[in-house]
Amino acid sequence: MLWEGRKILKYLVSVTDNLAAFAVVLGVIFSFSRRRFTVIASFLGIIAGGIIFGARVYDPRGMNLLLIWFNRWLVVWIAGIGTVSLIFVILTSIFRKKFLWLAGIFALSALIFTSLMYILPPILQYTREFVYFGESGISTNAMLRALGFTLGIIVCLLLTLSAYKVHQSLNTASQGYAFTIAAIAVYVLEYAASSFASLQRLKVLKISQSLMGISVFDVMIWRDANPNAFLFAQLGLALAMLAFVIYTHLKPSRVFPNKALLRKERARLRDCRRWSWSLCVWGIMAVFIVIVLHYYDTKPPAEVQPEPYDIENGVISVELAKVSDGHLHKFSYVTPGGYDVRFLIVKKPAGTAYGVGLDACDICGIAGYYERGNDEVVCRRCDVVMNKNTIGFKGGCNPVPFDYEVRSGRIYIDVKALEEHEKRFK
Numbered sequence: 001m002l003w004e005g006r007k008i009l010k011y012l013v014s015v016t017d018n019l020a021a022f023a024v025v026l027g028v029i030f031s032f033s034r035r036r037f038t039v040i041a042s043f044l045g046i047i048a049g050g051i052i053f054g055a056r057v058y059d060p061r062g063m064n065l066l067l068i069w070f071n072r073w074l075v076v077w078i079a080g081i082g083t084v085s086l087i088f089v090i091l092t093s094i095f096r097k098k099f100l101w102l103a104g105i106f107a108l109s110a111l112i113f114t115s116l117m118y119i120l121p122p123i124l125q126y127t128r129e130f131v132y133f134g135e136s137g138i139s140t141n142a143m144l145r146a147l148g149f150t151l152g153i154i155v156c157l158l159l160t161l162s163a164y165k166v167h168q169s170l171n172t173a174s175q176g177y178a179f180t181i182a183a184i185a186v187y188v189l190e191y192a193a194s195s196f197a198s199l200q201r202l203k204v205l206k207i208s209q210s211l212m213g214i215s216v217f218d219v220m221i222w223r224d225a226n227p228n229a230f231l232f233a234q235l236g237l238a239l240a241m242l243a244f245v246i247y248t249h250l251k252p253s254r255v256f257p258n259k260a261l262l263r264k265e266r267a268r269l270r271d272c273r274r275w276s277w278s279l280c281v282w283g284i285m286a287v288f289i290v291i292v293l294h295y296y297d298t299k300p301p302a303e304v305q306p307e308p309y310d311i312e313n314g315v316i317s318v319e320l321a322k323v324s325d326g327h328l329h330k331f332s333y334v335t336p337g338g339y340d341v342r343f344l345i346v347k348k349p350a351g352t353a354y355g356v357g358l359d360a361c362d363i364c365g366i367a368g369y370y371e372r373g374n375d376e377v378v379c380r381r382c383d384v385v386m387n388k389n390t391i392g393f394k395g396g397c398n399p400v401p402f403d404y405e406v407r408s409g410r411i412y413i414d415v416k417a418l419e420e421h422e423k424r425f426k
C-alpha cells in the first residue's frame with residue numbers, strides 16, 4: 001500500500017514543481033488586468049503548447065534538436081517580454097495613462113502566451129509515462145500515475161484561483177500595483193537567471209563571460225543549486241499579500257447607515273479572509289509537495305549487498321531461478337587489479353529474456369541503480385527510470401552491457417568481460 005502511494009507522488013511532485021510559480025503569477029495577472037485579453041492569451045498558449053507537444057510526439061527524432069533550440073530561445077523571450085511587461089506596469093502605476101495600461105495588458109498577455117508554450121509541453125509529456133511498457137492501459141499503476149498528475153493540476157488551479165481572489169481583495173489600486181509589480185519582478189528574475197544558461201548553450205554567451213559583474217558560470221551554478229528559490233519567493237510574496245488582506249479585512253473601516261449594509265460588508269470581509277486562508281493552505285501544500293514529498297519520492301534506499309554466485313575456471317554462473325522474480329539483483333566481482341566491478345541482472349517483464357549489465361552507465365558513471373517499488377529500476381544520480389526491456393542494450397542511461405550466455409538454466413559470464421570495464425570502477 002505504501003508503494004502504491006509513491007506511484008502518485010512522482011507526478012504530483014513533477015506537475016506542482018513545474019507549474020506552481022506560474023499559477024500564482026497567473027492569478028495575480030488575471031486580477032490585475034480584468035480584461036479578456038489575458039484569458040484569450042491563456043487559451044492560445046494552451047493550444048500552442050499542445051501543438052508543440054504534438055510535434056514532438058509525431059516526430060521525436062526530427063523535432064528534437066529544433067525544439068531544444070526553440071525552447072532555449074523561448075526562455076530568453078519570456079525574460080524579455082516579462083521585463084517589458086514590468087516596465088509598463090510600473091509606468092502605469094506612476095502616470096495612470098490609459099495607453100500605458102493597454103500596452104501593459106498586451107505585454108502581460110504575451111507573457112502568459114509564451115510562458116504556457118514553454119511550461120505546458122513537458123507537463124503534457126508526463127501523460128505518455130502513465131502506461132509502462134508491457135502494462136495495460138487500464139491497470140492500477142496507470143490510474144495511480146494519472147491520479148497524481150491530476151492532483152498536481154488541481155493544486156495549481158486552486159493556487160491560481162486563490163491568488164486571483166486575494167489580489168482582488170486589495171483595497172486600493174496602489175496596493176494592487178505593488179503586489180503585481182513584485183510578482184512579475186520575481187517571475188522575470190527566474191527566467192533571467194535561466195537565460196544565462198540558455199544563451200550560453202546557444203553560444204551567444206561564453207561561460208567565462210561576465211554581465212554587469214556577474215559571471216555566466218556563477219549564475220548557472222547558483223540556478224542549478226537552488227532550483228526552487230523563485231518558487232519559494234513567489235509563494236512568500238503570496239503569503240505577504242494574504243497576510244496584508246487578512247490584517248486589513250478584520251473589521252469594517254467605516255460607519256454604515258443601517259445594519260443590512262453592515263452585515264453585507266462583514267460578509268465581504270469574511271469572504272476575503274477565507275480566500276486568504278485558502279491561498280495560505282494551497283501555498284503551504286505546494287511547498288510541502290516540492291520539498292517533503294519530493295524528498296520522500298526520490299530518496300533512494302540503502303545500497304543492497306551483492307548476492308552470491310558460482311565461479312569456476314574464470315566463468316561466473318547464476319541460476320535463473322534466483323533472478324527470475326522480476327526484481328533487480330546485484331553482484332560484485334573483484335578483479336585481479338583490485339577493482340570492485342558491480343553488475344546486475346533483472347528478468348524483463350515481456351517474455352523470458354533477462355537484462356544484464358554493469359551497475360554503471362556512460363552518462364552517470366558508477367552512480368549505479370536501485371529498485372523503487374516493484375517495477376522501477378532507477379539511476380541513483382539522475383533519477384531516470386529505466387525501461388526494464390531495454391536493459392542490456394546500449395544508449396542513454398541504460399546499464400553498460402557486456403557479453404554473457406544463457407544455457408541450461410543459468411546465466412554464464414566470463415570474468416574477462418567484466419575485467420574489460422574494471423577501470424570504470426576505480
